[in-house]
Amino acid sequence: MSSVDTQLEELQQTIADEVPPDISVTEVKYEGPELVVYTRDPKKFAENGDLIRRLASQLRKRITVRPDPDVLSPPREAREEIMDVVPEDAGVTDLDFHEDTGEVVIEASKPGMVIGRHGSTLREITQRAGWTPEVVRTPPIESSTVRNVRNFLKTERDDRRDILEKVGRQIHREEMSDDEYVRITTLGCCREVGRASFILSTPETRVLIDCGDKPGSEDEVPYLQVSEALGAGANTIDAVVLTHAHLDHSAFIPLLFKYGYDGPIYCTEPTRDLMGLLTLDYLDVAAKEGRTPPYDSEMVREAIKHCITLDYGDVTDIAPDVKLTFHNAGHILGSAVTHFHIGDGLYNVAFSGDIHYEDTRLFNGAVNDFPRVETLVLESTYGGRNDYQTDQEDSERKLLEVINETYERGGKVVIPAFAVGRSQELMLVLEEAMRNDKIPTMPIHLDGMIWEATAIHTTYPEYLRDDLRDRIFHEDENPFLAEQFNHIDGGEDERMDVAEGEECIVLSTSGMVTGGPIMSWLEHLGPQEDNQMIFVGYQAQGTMGRRIQSGWDEIPMGGSGGRTQHLQLNMDVATVDGFSGHADRQGLENFVRTMNPRPEKVLCVHGDERSTQDLSSALYHDYNMRTFAPKNLETFRFL
Structure with a gap:
């Protein structure tokens, strides 16, 4: 009999002894982290x-x-x-x-x-x-x-029960090592934005945190082949933890199953659904652009089938020596600061994922109160010395000014937006502005996955800001159901009708102009001087969005016969800061300054070289803590 079977027998006897004699206990088994x-x-x-x-x-x-x-x-x-x-x-x-x-x-x-x-x-x-x-x-x-x-999880219930039983036995297996250490290995997103991926390892356990792509690059994958990751075999990984669904954190999660991984993925429930939405779209975009996708839709389904969803604040065993707790990160729907408690009080590590420290219209600000934290792995997207974003009220005021100016000259506004997070934030701003006559009432067209992502937001209102959640519970007050919003579902014909019609606002993916329907809107609206493009989100190096933001007025577009054609952009281009889902430099510093308890060490990641080094230096000087701006493929040992 295995140690787990012995353990279950003992638990069944303990429970039978504790319950009243008229209550029977016929079987006790593990399913994932639950008994x-x-x-x-x-x-x-x-x-x-x-x-x-x-x-x-x-x-x-x-x-x-x-x-x-x-x-x-x-x-x-x-x-x-x-x-x-x-x-x-x-x-x-x-x-x-x-x-x-x-x-x-x-x-x-x-x-x-x-x-x-x-x-x-x-x-x-x-x-x-x-x-x-x-x-x-x-x-x-x-x-x-x-x-x-x-529906998929309903049809796969038998398989899921087998998966959960297997995971449960792995979690509660007997510890084999007397050694004690904690290591973090960086597999991506160090001195760069994107392809987030880390290995957290102990003598007993290896956990992969995130596995994303790099915006603007087609072939830069996290360093999964190294021995600390999949090099020793995919099933040497005990668990995968996904902080949130954005592709620079989730895109290559399904790839793990192609390589033979068969273990759990821990995430929140909305993160699971959004991961499915975004990774399937990722495959669709790759196919439309003539690229060979790195995995197929079956691997996406496998990833969903292996998801174990957790609520914020639930303390959960994920290995014999590791407990996991998710906390609100304030970044996108279901995003989580992930806290790992290792051993019997041995060590504690928190990974910020992507965070927004202050409250926004969509979310309460990131949680930074923990029982213990010795090391923090902190995003640094806006960690540079001068990376201060505009106050939210000022940002909204500027956005409305630009929209009013464009409307008055008879132009149309197009906003490249991430389907998840920024689009819903903008929808709330625009709906309120029209309701209060701050901008004229006009159609707001939602293209790409924005409408579907919005529907997922309304499915999980408990993850939204308190007052917004209450409004969604009352259908007549649900701001996402305002009549101005129009889901573009008629393809190119409908886009052409909009382009030839009256003044309007278009929100379209992709947020960094790396493909998707935004390319069609550039063709329809870009050549006219009266129109306006407004950037409201981060534009990574190498993306078309960054090039347009930097002044490019002629951009390459796919042509017939493999030839590249060029499109002349005559529309105005503006950038309105303050709508990012990331904390700015001050927000990052405030997150650390008010963190309870304050960590002893901070690894500054997920930012370009300047941002990570600036933030690392500032935290060291201001708070007298050990800080690092690691490179990819570095390993840090604690203890």
């Missing part, structure tokens, strides 16, 4: 509201209780009991029963009403029906991504 307890008496478990909490506290594990399949009531009877318990105002749209696990997935417009105060309605559902309820939100805006992900 799943099967019982023939689910209703009695539910009646004792504190029992699961006490067991979780005593065993220091996340516990889920499920009914033994033998004692389940028929779905038809259970449906009636559930609908009798759940308030009608909850807006239940679907009930999906899974008899193999005794779970019922309840989809509702207002999940909070299904959950009840401190889970009271969930407990009543189990008391009455005997099934274990799981609650998901009905998207206020129909999202094909959310629907497809949920």
